Amino acid sequence: MTPAERTPSPADIKRWRRYLADERAEAAVYRDLAGRREGEEREILLALAEAEGRHEQHWLTLLGNQVGRPLRGDIRTRMLGFLARRFGSVFVLALAQRAEARSPYADDVDATPQMAADEQVHEEVVRALAARGRQRLSGTFRAAVFGANDGLVSNLALVLGVSASGVPTHVVLLTGISGLLAGALSMGAGEYVSVRSQRELLEASSPNPATTSALPHLDVDANELTLVYRARGMDEADAQARAREVLATLGAYTSPVAVQGTPADEHEAIGNGWSAAVSSFCFFASGALIPILPFLFGLTGTAAIITSAVLVGLVLLGTGAVVGLLSGASPLRRALRQLAIGYGAAAATYLLGLLFGATVG
Numbered sequence: 001m002t003p004a005e006r007t008p009s010p011a012d013i014k015r016w017r018r019y020l021a022d023e024r025a026e027a028a029v030y031r032d033l034a035g036r037r038e039g040e041e042r043e044i045l046l047a048l049a050e051a052e053g054r055h056e057q058h059w060l061t062l063l064g065n066q067v068g069r070p071l072r073g074d075i076r077t078r079m080l081g082f083l084a085r086r087f088g089s090v091f092v093l094a095l096a097q098r099a100e101a102r103s104p105y106a107d108d109v110d111a112t113p114q115m116a117a118d119e120q121v122h123e124e125v126v127r128a129l130a131a132r133g134r135q136r137l138s139g140t141f142r143a144a145v146f147g148a149n150d151g152l153v154s155n156l157a158l159v160l161g162v163s164a165s166g167v168p169t170h171v172v173l174l175t176g177i178s179g180l181l182a183g184a185l186s187m188g189a190g191e192y193v194s195v196r197s198q199r200e201l202l203e204a205s206s207p208n209p210a211t212t213s214a215l216p217h218l219d220v221d222a223n224e225l226t227l228v229y230r231a232r233g234m235d236e237a238d239a240q241a242r243a244r245e246v247l248a249t250l251g252a253y254t255s256p257v258a259v260q261g262t263p264a265d266e267h268e269a270i271g272n273g274w275s276a277a278v279s280s281f282c283f284f285a286s287g288a289l290i291p292i293l294p295f296l297f298g299l300t301g302t303a304a305i306i307t308s309a310v311l312v313g314l315v316l317l318g319t320g321a322v323v324g325l326l327s328g329a330s331p332l333r334r335a336l337r338q339l340a341i342g343y344g345a346a347a348a349t350y351l352l353g354l355l356f357g358a359t360v361g
Contacts, residue, residue, distance in 0.1 A: 013066055016110065020059040021071035025078060027052035029096060041129060048122060055115050062110065093130035098330070100126055144283045147187060149319045151287025153342045155179045156312045157349035159291045160305060164353030169300040176292035180285055188281035195276045290315055309346065316342045 008016070027049040034045035060067060072078060103119035105111035158179040163172050229239035294307040320338025324331035 008062070008066075012110065013063065015108075016059050016063050017068060017071055019111075020056060020063065020067070023052050023056040023059065025072070026096075026099070027056065029092075033092060033096075041132070044125065044129065048125060051118055051122065055118070058112065058115060093126055095331075097123060097126040097130050144279075145319050145322050147280055147283030148287035149316070149338070149342075150187070151180070151183060151284040152290055152312050152315055152319075153345050154183055155288035156291040156308065156342065157346045159295075159308060160346050161349035161353035163305055164350045165356055169295060169304070172304075173292060173295040176288075176295060180288035180292065183288055184281045184285040187284040188277040191280040192274065192277035287315070309343070312342065312346075313339055 030045045030049035030052065034042045034049065037045060100119055100123035103116070103123075105116040105119050155176055159172060159176045162175045167175075226236075226239045226243040229242050230236060234242060290311050291308045293311060294304040299307055316339045317335040320335035321331035323338065324334030
């Protein structure tokens with residue numbers, strides 16, 4: 001018996017009205033997101049909103065004259081709508097992806113198989129849109145999250161370990177500041193060396209433009225240019241054809257010895273060594289500053305330790321949630337995992353500090 005052929009129970013009516021409200025709210029989220037996009041992404045989001053409209057019509061048909069007053073969507077969907085209207089970012093798409101994954105239609109006899117299939121496909125569509133957004137996120141943003149997290153955990157562990165050994169507060173503060181500067185300088189120097197090394201390796205692998213001047217003097221029948229293309233990955237037949245083409249149209253290429261697969265903008269993608277170093281220094285320092293704030297403001301002893309741990313815990317929850325959104329995982333689960341790892345490292349160092357303090361005493 002189909003839903004339309006049976007008398008719905010009050011529980012059915014309540015559930016259908018909830019589904020109707022959620023479909024309307026989800027369609028509004030996609031329209032709000034589309035309002036902040038252009039071109040193909042806008043069209044895709046509007047198509048998703050249209051599909052949610054078809055689902056809305058299904059529940060309207062079942063409810064008939066029992067639609068009643070419009071309900072509000074669930075708290076998650078309303079939050080998505082709020083974020084979509086104000087930000088329209090990749091984070092909203094990541095949350096929408098998770099919302100689509102929680103669709104109950106596959107287990108609800110009153111939803112059609114087509115609706116359940118739609119929701120599964122919608123999850124993949126939103127996942128793909130979110131992936132585009134993640135790719136557009138700059139490396140600087142990701143470095144900010146991970147650099148700050150490194151500073152948080154390492155300096156909290158350092159401060160707690162030193163505090164547990166029983167040294168005076170001013171020594172703890174001095175140690176924390178030293179840890180901040182040492183870690184930030186190490187991160188900045190490491191990032192500079194890494195970026196410079198990447199650029200130097202890329203330069204060593206890039207074709208030498210000066211080679212172009214030798215091309216007019218090559219023997220067309222036994223030209224060495226074929227070997228260049230073979231060394232860069234072409235098979236023999238393609239390399240010969242490419243070499244003949246280049247020699248036949250000499251002057252039409254800026255760098256004839258360059259082949260497809262060696263993009264000219266790779267240097268830009270790697271970035272500048274100094275800017276990477278300064279960014280890493282600032283990101284690490286911003287995180288490492290949090291654990292020593294209570295000591296800077298005059299707190300001492302247990303009160304300073306607890307306050308430091310609470311502040312770091314709050315920031316760890318935030319960075320963990322951001323990492324979860326960027327990776328498409330549960331923000332709450334990643335936040336708690338980040339918190340557990342950070343507190344675990346700090347607790348281990350604190351216990352070691354207690355041990356060494358007792359030994360020295």
